[in-house]
Amino acid sequence: MGGKPSRRGNALYICAALLIFWGPVACTLGQSSVRITDVTGEEARAHLAMGLKYLHEGDFGNALRENEAVIALAGADTPVAESLFYIGLIHGHPENPARDGEKSLALFRRLIRDYPESPFADQAKGVAGLIEENGRIRARAGKLAGDVTRLTHDVMKLTQQLDRTTAETGRLTQQLDRMTAEAGRLNRLIDELKQVDIDVEQKKREKGR
Numbered sequence: 001m002g003g004k005p006s007r008r009g010n011a012l013y014i015c016a017a018l019l020i021f022w023g024p025v026a027c028t029l030g031q032s033s034v035r036i037t038d039v040t041g042e043e044a045r046a047h048l049a050m051g052l053k054y055l056h057e058g059d060f061g062n063a064l065r066e067n068e069a070v071i072a073l074a075g076a077d078t079p080v081a082e083s084l085f086y087i088g089l090i091h092g093h094p095e096n097p098a099r100d101g102e103k104s105l106a107l108f109r110r111l112i113r114d115y116p117e118s119p120f121a122d123q124a125k126g127v128a129g130l131i132e133e134n135g136r137i138r139a140r141a142g143k144l145a146g147d148v149t150r151l152t153h154d155v156m157k158l159t160q161q162l163d164r165t166t167a168e169t170g171r172l173t174q175q176l177d178r179m180t181a182e183a184g185r186l187n188r189l190i191d192e193l194k195q196v197d198i199d200v201e202q203k204k205r206e207k208g209r
Helices: 007-033 042-057 060-072 080-092 101-114 119-208
Strands: none
Touching: 042 060, 042 080, 060 080, 080 101, 080 119, 101 119
16 A cells, blocks of 8 residues: 555656646647737737837837737727727838738728727728728829820820921922922023024024025
């Protein structure tokens, strides 16, 4: 009864020790896939404040990470709607090198759908409307740019045709000038021949006397 522990008993002790040792590690490794609970909302508000600070400084990467940290927390006082609004602003900010209008619009629509009673939902509606109008303006601008490109191409073609016509007109003008000069020379020659005939006729009359 008071002898050495059996092999089965040793195995149980080892398993228990391993569970005690690896339990916290396993929880830590699985933390990324588990929603963390922030009961008081203090941690979320701290992340939110840092996110606003980074956003005002133009540090969009850290601002995004801080606001995403708010979304990852779960609690009655977690300001998820506010963070969604700021994340939408970050993705749609004109100075953000990684700007993504479609992602920004999707976030504002999610905020409007999931948190319709939030004061940030009304702001999201206004910003989403601006983004949609901006998209329509960009589409019209793209169409107009295409029209301008086509018109520019047509003008270039007409200019080339005009240049060819002008060159042909110049060639014809030169040819006409040469023909006019030749006609003048022939008219002078005819006048000279007429004068010769007059002189010959005059001499004949003089001899006949």
